[in-house]
Amino acid sequence: MSLDKRKKAFVALGRFLSQFTSQGIDKKEDIPFNDLFFEVFKTQINRAEEYNSWFTKDNVLFAFENWSFALSEDQISTWLQAYQLHDQNKKTIAVIMAGNIPLVGFHDFLCVAITGHHVLAKLSSNDKYFIPLIAKYLEHLEPCFKGSFTFTEEKLKDYDAVIATGSNNTARYFDYYFGKHPNIIRKNRNSIAVLSGQESHEQLEALAEDVFRYYGLGCRSVSKIFVPKNYDFDVLFKAVFKYRDIIKYTKYANNYDYNKAVYLMSLFDIKENGFLMLKEDQSYASPIASLFYEFYEDLETLKRKLAEESDHIQCITTELSIEDSIKFGQTQLPKLWNYADNIDTIKFLMSI
Template sequence: MSKINIKHSINSFTELGRQLLAPDAVLTNLINNEQYHNAWFTPDSVAEAVKAIGNMLNTADLEAWFSKYDLENNKPAKKVGLILAGNIPLVGFHDVLCVISSGNKALIKASSQDARLIKAVLEKLVAIDPSFADSYSFVERLEGFDAVIATGSNNSSRYFDYYFGKVPNIIRKNRNSIAVLSGNETAEQLFDLGHDILDYFGLGCRNVSKVLVPEGYDFTFFFESIENHKAIINHHKYNNNYDYNKSIYLVNGDKHFDNGFLMVKEDDRLTSPLSVLFFGYYNDVADAENIITQNTENIQCVVSELPLQITNQIVTFGQSQQPALWDYADGVDTMEFLSNL
């Protein structure tokens, strides 16, 4: 790795965070106009993603994060190929941050769904700290890399294994997040859970697609508590998914609950269609832990207030899409991987 000055980097990333929390006219324009390139990237969704990264890049967390790794050494910089996802705004930023902050160079293959935001944020960083100008480049095709971090589907991961198996790599597949309810949640907690389910229209791997509930759970209070999320149905693509899935359930006679913008259906699977939340029952906390453990490779994070003894990351209600610097995708420590190259 190239010689890095951690204190200097922390100052630069902190300033970037500050600027993301107070967007200037250029960034505000980008936030408002992304919807014309990707209909899922509404101004609210993009603003939420920008704000989440702004909150992530604070001095205290950056200091704690950097202190965990041995980065101030003179190893030569490695070229790390990054294949970024584009399911939600700026979803690939954390991988880029890890590569450039570890003193390596990022070769970025951005998703066509999210190519503009990541460039704009990195341009802001370079304006703050020109020393980062040579720490990344955007490429159409990955070549000359020493390592690869690739995010995609279960299908694309097989191709990634084939093409990148000979170099150090992190290859990510589909994951979903789940919630475990006790039945004693407050209206506020359930409203916050609505964010975990519906923010970014449910397109992220940290979005809750399934809830585990105690036997006999009544969804009436849940539906009442999330009612203020109902404006989501006004988005045409989300509404199309809702209408389509509703018609399938009605034609097939599939039992489900429906509040006019979200359907809840009992199902063993983790991955629900957009506009649908799957649920399953558990007997006691040990049973819930067992269900999670059996599916741990497919679960990104767990939203719950229960004292669960599991290896997956547990977050409180409303926090699934607010990861900290050390909340690594799939539980794989990206910085550890990079510092050992």
């Protein structure tokens, strides 16, 4: 199957996904195979929270909507123009997917499929329904995809390379089992924000989206902020107040209560507003309903620190001048070329 056919299939998939947005679900005309797939996807979206209580309808629709934007013809063309893709021997790529947020494994699926390789996917039990549905839709759009996607719960075998996403602990096992094959093995990373103290209310509201989207479970969720000495945290608390209803979600509230109890029993000094706790901590990974903070003396020293500790950081959001940073409110809206852990997946797949 030609690259052009694969691209057209994913563009058509983007159009199909555009029916499912944060504003609601709306069936459109002229969408291929809509009569066969629309209601199936709608039902699965409505039931997602039954299988994974973190997958609320709002968060699932947010993920679908942003993938529909990413799979536009312009975005895909811009992404792939950086490569000299050509027909090559079809290899089988084992993809071990995470399940912390909806469709988190789809980018790896896309990269393998768009380069013409066979996807051998081991899904997370937390997110095991959407990507197989998408694969079925792609097979209807482009029959040449049939036989290109395999989903298994068994031990992986007969593969040529591995892309595995997990925690620092699972990465050790991945390295042991898959180290003899070409591989990308991802570990824990977190995202951070750097504040100057001069941010507007609107900018901090945008930052709040980076903190609270997906309940902070994504590697692109901001889990820590760096602030100047004497920073006024009341300004931040006022800006995030619009997200106060998050505490009404039982699972989030349970985490808030548990982590607050742990902090108080440990005599940690925390700042809190009833739905978010701030704790001074040098770590990058904060628990749910918590946001770590660390003071910095000057920006240049902080930049050096972040460069030295880049292996812990997925992305940086700030309004300051920091290399490779993004604006507030953008961490959960990655482009196709914003690779996890800054490892170019397409280049890896072309090298096999």
